[in-house]
Amino acid sequence: MGIISYVREEIQVIRERDPAIKSNMEVFLYPSFKAIMRYRVAHKLYLKKHYFLARWVSQRAVRKTGIEIHPGATIGKGLFIDHGSGVIIGETAELGDNVTLYQGVTLGGTGKEQGKRHPTLKDNVMVSAGAKVLGSFTIGENSKIGAGSVVLKEVPPNCTVVGVPGRIVKRDNERLPRMDMDQVHLPDPISSEIEQLQSENLKLHQQIHEMEKHMKCLKSKEKIDEGGEDSHEII
Numbered sequence: 001m002g003i004i005s006y007v008r009e010e011i012q013v014i015r016e017r018d019p020a021i022k023s024n025m026e027v028f029l030y031p032s033f034k035a036i037m038r039y040r041v042a043h044k045l046y047l048k049k050h051y052f053l054a055r056w057v058s059q060r061a062v063r064k065t066g067i068e069i070h071p072g073a074t075i076g077k078g079l080f081i082d083h084g085s086g087v088i089i090g091e092t093a094e095l096g097d098n099v100t101l102y103q104g105v106t107l108g109g110t111g112k113e114q115g116k117r118h119p120t121l122k123d124n125v126m127v128s129a130g131a132k133v134l135g136s137f138t139i140g141e142n143s144k145i146g147a148g149s150v151v152l153k154e155v156p157p158n159c160t161v162v163g164v165p166g167r168i169v170k171r172d173n174e175r176l177p178r179m180d181m182d183q184v185h186l187p188d189p190i191s192s193e194i195e196q197l198q199s200e201n202l203k204l205h206q207q208i209h210e211m212e213k214h215m216k217c218l219k220s221k222e223k224i225d226e227g228g229e230d231s232h233e234i235i
Contacts, residue, residue, distance in 0.1 A: 006040055009077065017080045017100065031065035032081040042071035075099075076123070083129075090118035092136070095125075102129040102147075110135050110152075122157070 038061035045054035054071035072091040083103040109117035120138045128147035140157030151166035
């Protein structure tokens with residue numbers, strides 16, 4: 001694919017997934033566009049074993065965009081990095097088609113592995129702001145990683161992961177469409193459990209309140225009965 005084809009593809013990707021863009025010319029100002037275009041050049045150099053030149057190109061991109069993509073990473077079509085600052089993609093990371101990353105995302109290693117050290121993201125995966133995916137495992141197709149999550153193990157396709165460490169929340173294996181980029185309204189099992197506990201706590205408080213009212217009525221009735229008996233004795 002030539003440079004013109006890459007440019008056209010990136011313009012289409014950004015216009016599809018960023019509602020803030022108003023014209024094609026704005027694409028050339030996006031850090032995501034600059035970083036990905038320079039990655040394509042650096043990756044070709046890396047494959048030809050021009051390692052120094054490849055790293056030189058990629059490091060210049062880091063300084064200009066705040067996005068660090070190792071030239072050895074394998075990235076498919078349609079990658080979109082929204083905002084981009086602080087994004088890190090490691091050397092042995094593999095990204096499928098139509099992957100979306102938000103600012104502060106790390107696709108890194110654990111520091112203990114040799115060879116393949118970084119994660120593999122299949123097609124249509126979305127990783128929300130600040131999330132960390134660490135280690136050599138696979139995130140399945142159409143899965144979502146919630147903001148701030150730390151994922152340390154494999155995720156099946158069509159799942160949502162939230163929390164630290166990341167917990168899988170299945171959505172009945174429902175396929176998540178490519179254009180579903182909502183990184184806010186994700187299932188949160190911890191929040192659901194807290195809400196359930198709060199609901200049960202409220203019910204207990206209501207039951208205790210009813211019991212207290214019942215006890216007060218019984219005590220009042222006992223006092224009335226005792227008063228009646230005393231008046232009979234006086235008579």
